[in-house]
Amino acid sequence: MIEPHAPAPPGSPPSWGGPGGSPDSAGGTPGASGPGGPARLPVRPAVGRFLVLAGVFVCAACGLVYELELVALASYLIGDSVTQASVVLSVMVFAMGLGSLAAKRLRRFAAAGFGAVEAVLALVGGSSAMVLYAVFAWTGGWGGLWADGPRFLLVAFSLTIGMLIGAEVPLLMELIQRVRRQDAGGAVADLFAADYVGALVGGLAFPFVLLPFLGQLTGALLTGTVNALVGAALVLGLFRRDMTRRARWLLLTANAVVLALLATATVLADDFERAARHAVYGQDVRVAVKTDVQEVVLTGDADGRPLDLFLDGRLRAGGSGERRYHEALVHPAMSGPHARVLILGGGDGLAAREVLRHPDVRRVDVVELDPGLARLARHDPGLSELNEHAYGDPRVHAITADAFHRLRSTPTATYDVVISDLPDPGLTASTKLYSQEFYGLLRRVLAPDGRLVVHAGPLSARPRAFWTVDATLHAAGLRTAPYRVAARDTGLAPDPDRTAATPNAPRDWGFLLAARTPPALRLEPTGPRPSTLTPRSLAQDARAASRARIDDLPPSTLVHPRY
Structure with missing residues (x-):
């Protein structure tokens, strides 16, 4: 492809009677004009x-x-x-x-x-x-x-x-x-x-x-x-x-x-x-599909190996750490009214699994951009068993849509709880979903006493990105309670740098619980008891996050992303 600033041709037309030269040196044939002369074409x-x-x-x-x-x-x-x-x-x-x-x-x-x-x-x-x-x-x-x-x-x-x-x-x-x-x-x-x-x-x-x-x-x-x-x-x-x-x-x-x-x-x-896929993911690749949005790969779930879910080469769910991540994401936000729940992302059904453990939930809307992932989570034996057949529950409604566009058409005060289980803000495609404008839309669809929880990436590896999410939530009129959960095994780390070929990624997850008034970071007293989370460990997680605080960061907006 030629660019506009490419060198221009000579300022004058070529001279057809230019200096001669040997045919071999000029690339011509016997009887042809010298270099730069008219071509002898087989057509007009x-x-x-x-x-x-x-x-x-x-x-x-x-x-x-x-x-x-x-x-x-x-x-x-x-x-x-x-x-x-x-x-x-x-x-x-x-x-x-x-x-x-x-x-x-x-x-x-x-x-x-x-x-x-x-x-x-x-x-x-x-x-x-x-x-x-x-x-x-x-x-x-x-x-x-x-x-x-x-x-x-x-x-x-x-x-x-x-x-x-x-x-x-x-x-x-x-x-x-x-x-x-x-x-x-x-x-x-x-x-x-x-x-x-x-x-x-x-x-x-x-x-x-x-x-x-x-x-x-x-x-x-x-x-x-x-x-x-x-x-x-x-x-x-x-x-x-x-x-x-x-x-x-x-x-x-x-x-x-x-x-x-x-x-x-x-x-x-x-x-x-x-062969390359096996070199990246190992020999036990069980499912590998290219949807309209991304490549989805499932490995393991055979011979005793835990199931791993990769989206575009990045590990999204795997090992016992998967449960620790999703329990920490969901249960603190469910401490309060939670009849109507919105999950952004989470097409694998794992966040919905934790939401459904609360019996008084009436409706769960899962907004997922990739219908292929939701279909796999519904029908694949290993993944559907891992999410405990969440999509088979009549309270769960899968919605194929871009989260930003969906929120713009959602009525005010529709949800008691919003769970943002989206890719890390470090991924360019996700930046708009961590912007002040996006959180303004979330604030509008929350009930007056509703709560929002955001996965904001690994705190230890990207503290500035994490606290930029916090500053952006504040700019949208929300108050936050940050907490950091350490990954104590080799499981999930939703992180743009953690791929199938780079397993040594950061081993913690940062979350922000947000509401119109300062939210209390706690577990529902009468609710289900998470297997990996206790009130005491949650308080310790909050103190660990506060010690890493970075103040006075500007918020991220659509026209000025800061991740």
Whole structure:
């Protein structure tokens, strides 16, 4: 894809009677004009010009798919989509400038040079997703010895792909001028028009066609295949007379090798993905599904191993720590009126399980963005047994919706208790669900004496993020009671850095109980007794959280997120 600030073509049209040179050094054939001369096309110039612009269109679409593929994969594997998108795109744009400058030396060999660039770009761009995922799967994730290696690899791919995309600019400009002489401004306009339309098609094809129907690996490999075919067809079909016999055979052989490698990788993509999944999650992967929202993986629940639930590679429920987390999340908020309960997130049904232990609950609404997760929690034998068949209770109503949009249409004072069991605020996609505006909506839907509990991430690892959530709740007109629960085993840690490949994540959870008036942090005296939580331990948890307090932090808002 060509960027607006890419180097412009020469200020004057090429001289058709330029200096001569040997055919081999110029990449021409005997009898052709010297370097920079008009191309000897097998078709009329108008048809040739159309074919070059069509090639620009396809190459631009492929280039943008490579960029989006790197952004998506980096966001999935590393997290923090804003940072990853900024790194990938800024490095690529910078590299495109370098590639344009470097390609100036190839303008005398424009046809052969463009063919070689497209072959390399197809191989590097098409295989980038598979290589990055392999590094993630077989090197222990993004921690330990490889803490910076995969990030450097991401930058290296961005730099290489960007340079190759940038190298297309002067070469395509040279080719289009050899087809038919045109003023520089008109040639730039035509080239940019084809490029930007192609970028639009590639940008729309990635999220709506390639990603949902082919997945990240096969989508990237197919894009590389199309890139190689179009580049080779354009050069070998249209500009073959501008190249020596040796150059044509070298280019044909190179593209055949690239296509063979991409085709082989495409055939093996499913086997590779299964092997990589086992390398990440272990050998006892029982369920692995790609929903419209995320990848859901269930492991264990066989041969005595506890069930683990991973969402997009991040552990969300596992081991006996799962019960400790959900009891600490739910039961302090249930001390008081709790006939009407809203659970935000929690599609696994585990928070609903704890809510239903209170017999006087009349209705539980579970607002979950991913219907596939809720369906799995209802029907999978292991997960439904873990949540004690919560979705089979007639009081539980599963609602597929974005939490923010759902709250905007919820009547005032609808719920006695709201349980926010959402991903950590450190994940960019969750930032809006930890904003002052979001908590303002929650305050509105709470009954006057209602209570809200928020999972605010690991306090020991991210104290500033935790106390920013606290400051944001205060800015929304709520008073809080913070508490921190230590994880005493190897179970759940809902944390964006805790993945299947990085098990040594922080082992505590931070919670904030909020209400219009200062809430009392306690357990319901006549309610069910949690197995991992007592009034004494809850008081100790509150004191532990208070000792880590950070004051005077600004709240997070939609237009100024602070996590």
